[in-house]
Amino acid sequence: MVALFITCLTDTLFPQAGVATVDLLARLGVDVCFPKEQTCCGQMHFNSGHRRQALLLARRFVAVFADADVVLAPSASCVAMVRHHYQALAETAQDSALASDIAALCPRVLELSELLVDQLKVLDVGACFPHSVAYHPSCHSLRSLALGERPLRLLSAVDGLTLVDIEDSESCCGFGGTFSVRNSAVSSAILTEKAQAILRAKAEVCTSVDSSCLMQIGGALARQKAGIRVMHLAEILASTAGGSLR
DSSP states (O other), rough: OOOOOOOHHHHOOHHHHHHHHHHHHHTOOEEEEEEEOOOSSHHHHHTOOOHHHHHHHHHHHHHHTOOOEEEEESHHHHHHHHHHHHHHHHHOOOOOOOHHHHHGGGGGEHHHHIIIISSSSSSSSSBOHHHHHHHHOOHIIIIIIITHHHHHHHHHHHTTTTEEEOOTSSSSOOOOTTHHHHHHHHHHHHHHHHHHHHHHTTTEEEEEHHHHHHHHHHHHHHTOOOOOOOHHHHHHHOOTTTOOOO
């Protein structure tokens, strides 16, 4: 049984990514549950220096998902928050019991491509998406989770899909959560370079494992009327029989 942690951004702005995640796992025969008591992982609070609030959310996350066999989040940044920063919160609070619970839970908290490639040992998920796609490796997926080629291997196995390269693909999109608000000028400059690279790639779709990056990139592409759609990896992998871009 996989417990789905849907994340704030997916819940409020990209619900289609959550629906696609469930549809994909159902197609693969994976049982999914959705604990309704879940809230936020606390990443925004942690990154903004509000450690007390982040600790409260960490406690809640651990309590809600303590008994889950696997906790799946369609977000590398949220998974990175749990796996790399929860322990520090517990240690700062000098809560050894919480630290122990976090240590036990963290190995079971996975990003989608980790679950598919590492746990289910599957690359071809039965998807069909006859479009050209550019993959943006988000900073958290690349540097915090070290997802490497997992998303690309999954995309390469999709029927009809053509992968196109983005120049300097490993560069940041400029979002970085509250960084894009507090340092908007720098964020915009970084985003401009990323958007131009995607335009040069001439893809129909830009995909990533983080909806936050897709929100940032999608905004830039929409303002330029580029005609390039952004889609979460889960949406592409869940597509069958034509993969409409409606």
